Amino acid sequence: MGVFDPLLELLRGLGTTFKMALDKPVTYQYPEEKRPVRPRFRGRHVLKRYENGLEKCIGCSLCAAACPADAIFVEASENTDEKRFSPGERYASTYEINMLRCIYCGFCEDACPTEAIVLGDNYELSFYDRRSAIYTKEMLLEPVPSVEMTTPRKVEPGVFTRSVPEMKDPQD
């Protein structure tokens, strides 16, 4: 080993850093530039609706039972054909998720028998106080596809009797 070897090694290291300095930066200038998320991303929840505007959630509380963090609270009430929220007998009259408890594990999405609760793409959750971390049904529910499809609404009797629909396996 010559006297200059250590020096050469230092220069070799410096060469690496120099090469990197010419590389394109990989950072995102958040918040101006947002990092795109993958299709399976588990972010803030959304309560889905059917194409006809009815809510998918049937108030079965299975998501609340499956939640490891006990973040969900569901209270169910009866549907009638005069005032219908969702297909089947019952709907969720209260649906709350405490976003400070939630760990975004996606178990609620897995457990839901109607694909009503889905973890969306929004990862920008911040609150000024603990109370506003509780997301209510109004905040979570998707907007209606068109005005006449609001819930609750009057429907033909005897049409929407089936609460658990046929579903496909998730693809993405």
Place this chain on the structure above:
Amino acid sequence: MTQIEEVNYEQYRHLVSERAFTGETMLLNMGPQHPSTHGVLRLLLELDGEVIVNAVPDIGFLHTGVEKNMEAKTYLKAEVMSDRLDYMNNLGNNLAYCMAVEKLVELDVPPRAQALRVILVELQRIASHLVWIGTFGLDLAAMSVFLYAFREREQILDIFELCSGQRMMTTFIRPGGLWRDVPVEFETAVRNFLKIFPKRVDEYEALLTKNPLFLDRLLGIGKLDAATALQHGVTGPMLRASGVKWDLRKARPYMGYEQYDFDIPVRTEGDTYARYLVRVQEFRESMKIIEQALNKLPMGPVRSDNRKFVPPPRSEIGVSMEALIHHFKLWTEGFSAPKGSVYSAVESPRGELGVYLEGDGGPKPHRVHWRTPSFSNLSVVPKLVKGHLVADLVAILASTDIVLGDIDR
């Protein structure tokens, strides 16, 4: 008004030498908020000038009660806690836990799921070692390695997000297989990573391996001999740097590790530099495993179809009453495991990570215990640092690669 308690030196009498009480040596706190303690570890140092006479680790600042918490949840739901122990090895923890559950209830895992598990935990090993090499460099004032290592780690975390939707707390490995099959982009993403990563490792090595300043700080520092290492239950790269060829992937193969051709890097010097060399070599060995597993990835299902333990697929719920009943039963009450206890261990990036699980016939574990490698590896540190300078302590601690979430649980 709260009273500030006066420090009572008497409580340290059994931990430090007599000289600390005559004022000959000095007691100094390092941490718990010190960046080079890699988390919230407090070290009580007894110093003679700059030479360490005694070092006493004080742990527990990150205690989260994970073990107790898991006992209050069903087997299925307890898994989310495992992600949060050693936050550098989330998938490895998932694997250790799922293997224990599978052993307890005698659940089979399809071959495709096994191969995918291997790929994922090896990626996780690389990601964990990347954090290690970054912070190791950072502690020794080589800042740029940190930036480069985190760039590559991001690529791995992106692959995790692709599969599971989450970069870190994936909960992707589930009892009986995986959460879902990997998406189609998975293979290309992993192959891309495998293509560029060897060059990256060369770059890290160009920066560090023969750098004279780096060598000065590491050679002969914190020597650990094999006998002491075994006494303390040291495992992982730290043990292998002390000349003991012990790796659970070879010694007790699981998940089909016996099919893959790879080496266990071993060094005999036992010093901080040897630990560095072993981990860098492990980058290359992990890549070999991933490549082989990817090349012969079998097709087929990724989760067991044993409906007593694994929830049915979505497509069956709407059409089969039986599936709907199973679905409801598993997500509410969960499955019951028989009476009995199992221990299953995996080789985590830090060493032997074991889960002891005791079933009492009900749907919740009666006892969960984690045998975590960081805990045992830290226990040997006081012996290693005696007689070294404070600056060397930083190098030694960094070379043990402890994760405080793993120690305190």
